[in-house]
Amino acid sequence: MNEHMVGTPENARGQRRDSGDAAQRFEIPVTAEQLIVGAALFWTLSANRSFLGAALSGQTPPGGSAGAGLVAAFFVIALCAHVLLLGLLSSRHTAKPLIAILTVAAAAATHFMSTFGVVIDPTMLRNVLFTDPAEARELISAGLLLHLALYAGLPLLLLSRVRLVRRGALRSAAHRAGLLALAVLLLAGATLAEFQPLASRMRNDRALRYRITPANLAWSLASVAGSEARGAARPREPIGLDAAQGASWRGRDKPLVLVLVVGETARAANWGLSGHARQTTPELARLPVVNFPEVVACGTNTEVSLPCMFAPIGRRDYDEDRIRGQESLLHVLARAGASVHWRDNQSGCKGNCEGLPNDRVETSGFACEGDRCPDEGLVHDLDTRLRAAKGTQVWVLHMLGNHGPSYFRRHPPEFARFLPECRSDDLASCSREEIVNAYDNALLYTDHVLSTAIARLQASADKVDSAMLYVSDHGESLGEHGLYLHGAPYPIAPDVQTRVPMVFWASGGFERGAGLEPGCLQPALRSAAARPLSHDHLFHTVLGLLDVRTSLREPTLDLVEGCRGGGAPLARAASPKP
Structure with missing residues (x-):
């Protein structure tokens, strides 16, 4: 009995150690910058078919060299836009929650963009945010739930196994600055390399930037929030202060x-x-x-x-x-x-x-x-x-x-x-x-x-x-x-x-x-x-x-x-x- 009592804590510690080792084996240690690049790459590949399709509409087929260069330019633009978005808004402590939120939002947005052909600009997002619950419920379908499961559920499961590596403050700041600088350089390089076709597409389709997902969601949300804040900060301006009744008002029976x-x-x-x-x-x-x-x-x-x-x-x-x-x-x-x-x-x-x-x-x-x-x-x-x-x-x-x-x-x-x-x-x-x-x-x-x-x-x-x-x-x-x-x-x-x-x-x-x-x-x-x-x-x-x-x-x-x-x-x- 005593031997059994003495051995039990040791067995328990061993079991905890084994389970801890098993958990660690399923963890993915990465730096915050690696996670940012990974998330940006995933979004660019999974959530930007609408953007790339609209961007390349009417352009040289990708089989030619000019077409391949244009495809690469638009791909780099979408990738760098998301690297900059996450790099500027996230820290080591907020990177995973922010990526999780944006992944779910991007999955929902891409479903509606592909199903209904809509564009997520500030006007559309305002319409979504201020719709009534009954309208919102009618948009929930089996197709939406399946899309969310594939393009949000599975990525979030993987994200839950990510462990961010700790680093010193100065070293983290240096790596973040380097990542942002690289993203800016790549963005500028891709734009300059294909400037003429890029400029032509942007002139012909000014809504093109609102197809880059989920950057479009973040930008549109900031725009709507800013507009609402400005409106809430001041009362409505009275108009028609000189409004008066015409002569017919006095003769009505x-x-x-x-x-x-x-x-x-x-x-x-x-x-x-x-x-x-x-x-x-x-x-x-x-x-x-x-x-x-x-x-x-x-x-x-x-x-x-x-x-x-x-x-x-x-x-x-x-x-x-x-x-x-x-x-x-x-x-x-x-x-x-x-x-x-x-x-x-x-x-x-x-x-x-x-x-x-x-x-x-x-x-x-x-x-x-x-x-x-x-x-x-x-x-x-x-x-x-x-x-x-x-x-x-x-x-x-x-x-x-x-x-x-x-x-x-x-x-x-x-x-x-x-x-x-x-x-x-x-x-x-x-x-x-x-x-x-x-x-x-x-x-x-x-x-x-x-x-x-x-x-x-x-x-x-x-x-x-x-x-x-x-x-x-x-x-x-x-x-x-x-x-x-x-x-x-x-x-x-x-x-x-x-x-x-x-x-x-x-x-x-x-x-x-x-x-x-x-x-x-x-x-x-x-x-x-x-x-x-x-x-x-x-x-x-x-x-x-x-x-x-x-x-x-x-x-x-x-x-x-x-x-x-x-x-x-x-x-x-x-x-x-x-």
Whole structure:
């Protein structure tokens, strides 16, 4: 018994020593600089197919000497970019956590880049960061999980076995400086060696740098964080301080209501009223609406378009910091005396309704099922609101609309008229015909919601003078050129992401209530609809429709300017800028 008791600690120590030796045998001792180079090399090889493919598009095939040199140059650029990123941001203590985070992020980014053809620039990253949880859940697919397992799970398992070698502070600093200097020299050498083709590609595709992954994520995150910090550091700048009521306000004998419906991801190419091969707007087609077939959006995603379309400068003089730092059209209308209310069924008003009355469909008394409310919830109590309306009212309804990729979730079952439709969150599992069918079915439902709103406004025409203006925030790619969803950088975005539908309807008494010349409104808008327009017209036209006087209103962008006795409206098309 004593021998047994004496021997037990020795056996235990031996077992611990053996297990410790086994653990050490599976460790990989490396320096921090070796780990940086290894991680950069892995990312360049595994996460940059989109970058290298776009960079070499249209260039000499790699079989020739010039092509081989260009391939090498782009490879060195991606490699050195990541060496510099890690070399500047990491220390011995933070290298492994930083590499782990970036590896997971890079794996997720490359999945979406390859599946949907998106580019991860600051605009796209902002859109991702500020999306709502329900939207994010729809993007989680078996394909994403498998991709993460292969391109993040296995590398992280290997990273867990890495042991960083300790060195003195001076020696570590010298090695780090040497690595950074070498990366800069290689980067400069590769650029100079192939300067002409590199410069040509960068001029032709300014978004190319946002394909270098995960450097694009780090850069875009820093850009978004900086923009948010600047915005948080100062209050929104008031605009339209001179906003005043026009003469028509004093002569109204009925309330005046403008329902402004902001669509989501509806593209003009599939809009029935604008000539789509199939009728996706059958109910609106039976109503006396004015359709605007050529309208250019401010942006290709909600985070850009929504603030931009409610701003006085719009896309023609686009300045993101200025737009996000100022009040919106709705604040100007409220300052003039209109009662403004925003109802949301999407990801928020993006600052447009800050400090103004607002609610969400799920808190408005509408019974929703699941984590998504149908867009009919936006208008469920419209009759009640019209009966209680007083003065001048502006009601903004922000739709869920056609937000992808789950188009089949955007409409009730009875609107699945174009079959077969894609009934998966993973678009890669569906044919293009199925995707388009699901998308068009969602447009049918948007058509129904808009027609329902008009019917209720028309039913109250004896008590309220009203109008409805619908315009989508941006369009959508449905597989053209290998692109899906939206959010492409504006300078290279396809037309299907920037051309959106817009529709206007007004009750018989709206002209008189708004102080417009009798019989002028419909002809003026139909004349404007024959010309290219843009989101830039929205701000100024709404001011004109409601007879709000302010120096912010540009008469040439007000589509009803000619209906106030000032001659035919110019309605010039704003020239969108990147």
